[in-house]
Amino acid sequence: MTKSLRRRMRVFVVVVILTVLVLTARLAWLQIYQYDHYTAKAEGNRLRDLPILATRGEIKDRTGQILATNRPGYTVSLLGLDRQKAADVIRYLSEILAIEEEEIREKIAKQQFKSYAPIQIATDVSPEIVAQLEERRLDLPGVIYETQPVREYPRQSVAAHILGYVGVIRENQYQELKREGYRFTDIIGQSGLEATYEKYLRGQDGTLRVETNRFGNRVRELERINPVPGNTLHLTLDLQLQEIAENALAQVIAELKESGNDQVGKGAVVALDPSTGGILALVSYPAYNPNTFYQDYNEIRDNPDKPEINKAIQGTYPIGSTFKPVGAMAALEEGSITEKTHISCGGVKTFFGSDRRRCYGYTAHGALNVVGALQKSCNIFFYEMGYRLGGERLGQYAKDFGFGDLVGLTDIRGEVPGLINSPETRSDFMPGDVLSAAIGQGHAITPLQLANYGAMLANGGIHYRPHLVKEITDYTGQVIFVQEPEILKKLDYEQKHWEIIHRGLEAVTEPGGTGSSLRTLPVKVAGKTGSAEAGPNKISHSLFVGYAPSEAPEIALAVVVENGGLGGDAAVPTAKLIFEAYYGEDIPEGNEEM
């Protein structure tokens, strides 16, 4: 071999050695330097975490009665379906579950590379159908049944607007919540307490970690982390009172319809505990059934009475004569009158030179002091008060009582502020407009504001934050949150003025008062009736605000019946039914004692 060839041979050897060195260097880079990176990728390849749904927390009333709970629902799924038998299985399933074959195929196709996870074909399947499927088990390889908690409201539509409903997460919600671990198939609270307390009710889903192969088939289960059930909400709500109020309102509206009122159909009732702000009852009529909200959706949407709207916090109404205690308190506090000041009512009176105003039906009440004026709901008296006070001062007192602004309910969403008819809010407010404002026209209020106002009249001017949730306990029963009564505002009015108004409101339910039909109740009620003009050719709205027992108030109640007529036509009968039923149960006991 020549010298030149020997040199070439050495070149050859060097090339071979370099080749091996390059490969070794690359291997070192991949296997040592980038080991962690590729290990993570290898784990990502093979490990899949499947959710185990947590049971949603329950919702209970103040006495522990269940308002929202869960029942086991059967989910029919496919896991490890044999390709060759797929056609038959899909046909059987389609037949028994009454689902189009195409739909099943789509679901399978959607999960093509995720066959380690069960493909949900139908949720909340009845036990009868599951039994049918079980009988044909041999024809249905790869079909599995899982139980998943399904939300249930055992009282159906009772307290629907408070509880709300749950539904599949919407696209925009998912975008917002996915960082918190929500999946696009999750069921979440969509309304009411279910929505506001989603975070507490949800619980923590568990995971089942499975190992999968390239086809996404489950090879084995590796680890199971059990879910943590959601927390229980304990409400201030009194289920008994809630049911009574719902039934009373429904009954009164039905009776009005029967008697020829073709405009009535909507209404709201709110009952507060005047010493805490706790909501005892909150009714919006008509309601829906949260168990079937989505099935009934078209019907609900097309109903002209708008069942999905919570009228107790979202409906705004002119307040009418129930506003008169505001004017009375303002006049007393501002020194415009004293208890002894009498105003003479001749049925008609002219203000500002030419503005002729009248009492309802031109009734001449004669000389009345503030107590009598409240009892008779004398317009002339309160026109005079408005005239003496002026729009600005009157508006300030309305504001003090919580009108024109949010009352502060945060447990359920959607509260609206309403509007006070005053120069502050209306640039076109003329001096003469104070007359209408003084008898409650032109203001827009919510039933909740009305109830809060009732509570402030009952407790001497303390504005508590209205709330529904009293306490939250975790699944072991340990208390994790307590809502203490929260004072938002305390009015610094003279005690004797509160007493004067109180006497006026008590007089309303006494013989000669506008709410005298309430005198027969087993409990002494103080209150104020109202009829608010609803517009041309419209039957007026019927309102009532009050509290009972008047000497030591336990309940502040507001009733609004849209187009229900005069206060005494709808709101007062509703209040009467409520107080009757609620306090009536004590009667047998009381009778025995007597």
Add this chain to the structure above:
Amino acid sequence: MFDRRLLRNLDWLLLLTMMAIFAISLIIITSTTVNFTGDPLYFTKRHAIRFGAGFIMLIIILNLDYTYLYRFAPYIYIANMILLVAVLFFGSDSGGAQRWIDLKFFELQPSEFAKLAIIISLARHLTDQEGNFDSFFSAVPFFLHVAIPMGLIFRQPDLGTSIVFIVILIGMLFMSGVKVKHLAAYLGLGLAAGIPLLWFNLKDYQKMRLIIFTDPYRDPLNDGYQIIQSLIAVGSGGLYGKGLFAEGTQNHLGFLLEQHTDFIFSAYAEETGFIGAVILLFLFLVLILRIIRVASQARDTFGTLVCIGIATMMAFHVLINVGMTIGIMPVTGLPLPFVSYGGSSLLMNMMAIGVVLNIGMRRQKYMF
């Protein structure tokens, strides 16, 4: 059977290295195919039987003086051409390529044997030239020598194997004394003419493999999949590997494809880690360097050139196959010698080692 003096000259280290590589192969083939069929050793057994057959071939080759190879080189070349033409007509289809002739008991892949056939016939052709390469055009006949079988293989189509021939040709021309500047010019001209020509003659999937090589994540579910999964397998193997037979998740859960054939090195590197991978590469280095050593000691130019051809072939296979699994070479489907499951490749490589041992054994001229 053997002359004692011949046996004294047998390169035992070369033979043992080959055996060691095969031993590794048996283990990793078992680990990659354990779940393929009901019999966990089905592939292992077949691989071992083929090794046995290969060993018999090797011993037969050792017994014949390699001058027979010189003498029969033209017939070997012609027989090879016949097989390559035959596979185009009678070849069985697999994944769009016709590469195999079904002999019932054996799937013959003529392109594998073609490598050895071309090395032997080219070696004779070059020997007969007697180092006369002064003219630039003196190498043209050798291009034709290789181009014809290469063209047939390219038609199958099998780009990787076609390129093997070019590399073998370059190696053997280099060691025949062709001027380096001429070699560089051939290479330059070849690339300038070949690349455009090649591109228009490649099947779409072959083009995709070449594109994907530069960026596997371009199509991570299809064409890039194999590369990505291979990188994950190798990288996650780490220094010590995940362990054989059950621990390599990329291998056993099926994320790796062709894990017992083209991508067997990925499975091996996953389960035995950097240490295992380096041991195997070291064995290949020893094997190739021993072949080069035989080449340098051969008694004649023919022997030297045959050994150089075989060394080039094996080195290139290792580079391309291992390079492919670690993402520095395109996916071409060249097997890893002795390790990848596949009978033709194993037999051919063992026969090649037989030829090398033969040349090494007869490095001294004896009088019989």
